[in-house]
Amino acid sequence: MKQVLQHRIDSTFAHYDVDGNGVxxxxxxxxxxxxxxxxxxEPASSERGSELVDAYDRFWEMLVDHCDADRDGKIGPEEYRAAMMEAFVDHGPFDADFLEIVQSLLDxxxxxxxxRVDADEFGVLLKARGxxxxxxxxxxxHLDTDGDGAISVQEYVAAVRDYYTNPAEDTPGSWLYPTSLQLT
Known part of the structure; x- marks a missing residue:
């Protein structure tokens, strides 16, 4: 159980470490x-683009506040892992900030x-993740849990929480990053 959740946390760390330098x-x-x-x-200068960049600025601030234990402006894998366990498994302080960021992303x-975010629109988001x-x-x-043909903020946030807390392989959260299910 713990191995699956740790693998998922490590997979998202690797996703956020875009340049692959380990932080x-x-x-x-x-x-x-x-x-x-x-x-x-979408250009960054458009209203929607600017809102996304602002949301990612807030996301960075949230990550630094909660993950950067040594306050060096870099988040290492151990810092990230500890913060994700606290935030999602122990229901820590991410909820309010995280909802706002998810809303900007889905907007x-x-x-x-x-x-609404339909299958085609959500597909663009996921393809950008690889x-x-x-x-x-x-x-x-799997994420459209109410079957209405759209992903809501609530469905997305529930899937994220599920991804980090439920080691089962066929839950909505396990489909956020389907390829990350394979343990190496």
Whole structure:
């Protein structure tokens, strides 16, 4: 059980460490934001683009506040792992900040402005994370827990919490990063 959850935490650390230098830094967070902006064809200078960059700034501040134990402006794997265990397993302080960041992310994904993130829109988000077309479809089917054809903030946040706390392999959270299920 613990091995699966630790593997998931380590997988997301690797996702956030965009340049692969062994630590998460502000430049990594901006690289992720830029990857999403490119995937959605949204310039950083647009209102939606600016909101996403602001959300990622807040995400960085949240990570530093909760993860950067030695306050060096870099988050190492051990710092990240300890903070994720506290935040999600022990229900720590991420909830309020995290909801706002997820809302900004899903607002960007809602490219047609209908207030919903459908399968195609969510697929763009997941492809920007490196998932295949097939994985995107499977992930959407599992994350749309109410079957309404859209991913809500509540469904997404519940899946994130599930990803970090439930080691089972066929839960909504296990589909956020389907390829990360394979233990190496």
């Amino acid at each position: 998460i830094e502000l430049a990594d967070i901006y690289a992720l934001a830029n990857r999403l902006l490119r995937a959605f064809g 960007l994904a809602d490219t047609n402005g209908d207030g 998932l295949s077309e097939e994985e995107c479809g499977m992930a959407f089917a």
